[in-house]
Amino acid sequence: MPFADTEATQRHIDEISGDVARAMLIMDRTGWHTTARLKTPKNIIPIFPPSRAPELDPVENVRHYLTAIRLSHRVFETCEAIVATACEAWQKLLAKPLDCRTRRVPPSISSGFARLIAICDPPMS
Template sequence: TLKAHLADLPPRTPVEIWFQDEARIGQKNGLVRQWARRGTRPRQPADQRYANAYLFGAICPAKGKGAALALPYVDTEMMQLHLDEISRHVEKGAHAVLLLDRAGWHTTAKLVMPKNITPILLPSRAPELNPVENVWQYLRQNWLSNRVFENYDAIIDAACDAWRKLTDQPKTIASIGMRDWAHIGQAL
């Protein structure tokens, strides 16, 4: 249980609940619905090239904050970079419970978990439990779809810009990410 995972923390240590996931952002991007005047067909650019990057993102809905890195691929080394980045965003003196899926780079013993993070693995094949899936949808609907990226650097710039826009909206992070089942009994 979570209580057992946190038993060694000093009494009254604030606990932040974080969710983490990765998304591929790239030239072979998706199209989303678009409002248009009846009878018209707005153009939606589509790219058939394959350059891409991965946005590693984590949110703490109760605090309305996030931590992300745009990286060239997904593996243990990249996940370690992201864990270290999340650790830097946890309030000083607080401890983070990080909920994440069971991807191989999340479950390997090669990861060095920062002292201020306790990982909790979500059940297999249950993406609906991870609100970061909804964050990816929001980023795509608002800033990342219906675009053609010139090159890899443009993909990185767009991913970082979209994440910055999201983190400038703490209420949006809270709205997208809050899950009652994860916060019951927690003083917010």
């Protein structure tokens, strides 16, 4: 999809909704995330962190992890070397996904989200 807009967001939410029993979806406050035209299914719980709080944005945590831990203080000879290094960093992140979250999110926030997850989606027995 070539644009980030309400239609793209709706398709993304619908795709997630069809694959899970319940999910929390963290979204920033861009217009296409907050418009009344966006129809959120009952099994999706939208979470809107405060504006101008990048430390609460999971994408910012990923960006910070990739740049600070894997991609900083390096000189690349070619564009292909940059892409290869970024792909390798991404694969390492996928192999160890909690590593980036624990580097920047303050404990009070991460424990708050953990409590919210436990409330919204209790463990299956």
